[in-house]
Amino acid sequence: MTQADDLYEVISRRIAASRSIVITSNRAPQGWYSLFPQPVVAESLLDRLVNMSHQVFMNGPSCRPN
Template identity: 70%
Template sequence: MRELTAVQADDLYELITERAGRSVIMTSNRTPIDWYPLFPNPVVAESLLDRLINNSHQLFMNGASYRPHRRPGRVTDQDTTTTG
């Protein structure tokens, strides 16, 4: 995730504010604390993350990434096995 522009941050803030008290599913490859520097305005960041974090159920998944196994063009053991 990259730093948000002011417009993007405001749009996300507006979306989360309008959804207050209703369900939202968000996924990220960053922990909530890592989101703060992505916002150009720290007040918007604090307000938005406060709304997201305080009433949320968070699932943190640790372990090896599945991405390398699904990468297009990856050579697998099956590709290198010869029959003879």
């Protein structure tokens, strides 16, 4: 089983059990498709996440140099 399949399984189980999940990323959800080798897995995973999510987009300078 690939890492993408593992992630799909974890997220699917948490959603089915009505459990919260927090995911942070430096990519917009549309940019995730290229990270998954199987387009069907990517579409299904993102559908589950995006349709039941509260998204917070942060823009501004990086705090890393500080």
